[in-house]
Amino acid sequence: MKWLGLVVCCVAPVVWSDSALVDFDLGLVYPAVLGGMECEQVEKYEARELGYTLYYKRGEDFGLELSVFDLGRPSIETGHAVDGIAELMQIVEHDHERQQKVGAISNIRKRGATVVPKDGAVQFANTVYGFLQPREVDGGSKNVPRIESVYVTAAHHRFFKVRFTFDVANGKDARLMAEQFVEQLAAAIKGGRTEEELLLAACDVLVRDPASYAGRSAAQRISEKVLTMGNLNIYPHLFAWPDGFDKPAAADLLVMAYMSGMLKVVIPRQLASGGEAEGFAAMLAAYESLRKRDQIEALPKLDAWLKAPDKKALFQELLYQPVEE
Incomplete structure (x- = not known):
């Protein structure tokens, strides 16, 4: 994976279907x-x-x-x-x-x-x-x-x-x-689902209910997949929460939600990279899910970003803002 500060990316539409749980053992x-x-x-x-x-x-x-x-x-x-x-x-x-x-x-x-x-x-x-x-x-x-x-x-x-x-x-x-x-x-x-279909459904499950058993098991499979994909682009300044001892317990789930948004774009199209804007939107959707269930503390920047009517346009705007050190 590539950790970046700025890039101009293409935005592709993503369809989020509704899945509650993926049982990878049974398919x-x-x-x-x-x-x-x-x-x-x-x-x-x-x-x-x-x-x-x-x-x-x-x-x-x-x-x-x-x-x-x-x-x-x-x-x-x-x-x-x-x-x-x-x-x-x-x-x-x-x-x-x-x-x-x-x-x-x-x-x-x-x-x-x-x-x-x-x-x-x-x-x-x-x-x-x-x-x-x-x-x-x-x-x-x-x-x-x-x-x-x-x-x-x-x-x-x-x-x-x-x-x-x-x-x-x-x-x-x-x-x-x-x-x-x-x-x-x-x-x-x-x-009769393919491995690709199971993984894409897991992306939906993670965003829908990140901290549940279903969400965490989906996150594990998504993590295993992204470790095999070296060209995915990551923008750490979008992970706007404290680090170290103050890091939220559910922060890693938000990172995996970002990855899931990218996978929803690159896997069906067999791309090496892409879907960064969709990843950002998925991360915010996962954060909203966690907040509704009181499973993560309020994160001011993410709360502000949630109010944006067009998350992908906001993503493009944030890419051109100076990165805080």
């Missing part, structure tokens, strides 16, 4: 928005057999948990009716029993089971449960009828479990959302 990319619900958190469990879970929400009315794990099994067949699927449903029902005991839900009952979609390379065993959940309404407590729709399947020697919850009153919207996310998940689980 899978999970969308940031699933059935109209946005991914708010990705949790990686310390116990390897428990895998990870992505949490999606749309307001307070709809929630979805997507868990991917192997339960310690060395090999898992592919399909919605293979060995282990029944065990997954027992785990769900044991969780229902636990929730009833502590008063979180009541009157749980199974409403039906089917397979969705009716055909295709990836199908899910789908079981629907109804229950009552206490909720504060107008200063009092009310039992609200709710639905949990559970989808399970197996692929890539992993189990995939989805728990989709919503109010019975929102059933019409929920059916449309379910149709959409089943289609999205089937496509995601099918996989």
Whole structure:
């Protein structure tokens, strides 16, 4: 990589797609928005057999948990009716029993089971449960009828479990959302992404949620890639934060976000260098993501730069400003 003070560069358009997590081991990319619900958190469990879970929400009315794990099994067949699927449903029902005991839900009952979609390379065993959940309404407590729709399947020697919850009153919207996310998940689980596609998706993940497990794992892959690319141009005066003991803990993630913006330009075009303006814009977008989650202290210069309506024009302007020693 080249650390520079000034250069006139070409600016190319970059399309930032929405990805929540890239699993490089399985070659899978999970969308940031699933059935109209946005991914708010990705949790990686310390116990390897428990895998990870992505949490999606749309307001307070709809929630979805997507868990991917192997339960310690060395090999898992592919399909919605293979060995282990029944065990997954027992785990769900044991969780229902636990929730009833502590008063979180009541009157749980199974409403039906089917397979969705009716055909295709990836199908899910789908079981629907109804229950009552206490909720504060107008200063009092009310039992609200709710639905949990559970989808399970197996692929890539992993189990995939989805728990989709919503109010019975929102059933019409929920059916449309379910149709959409089943289609999205089937496509995601099918996989087939190239290494280049996985890396480009990781660039999106890093900018979207830098300090999360998803963002940090993406940053690691991006770091490995840029170490093999000696012609990328770096402008250290754009990394406008304290160094040494005062350096923000998340500063390295901002640097990797800058790299991700460049990779989004150079990789698809097979360039040796370029994308500096896009890197600058990606760094600011990552900083904004961190600030929204209160994961980095305020950095005055970056706060000022965020207010610029045209980040790429600002980048060009900053290149011609004297560099502070």
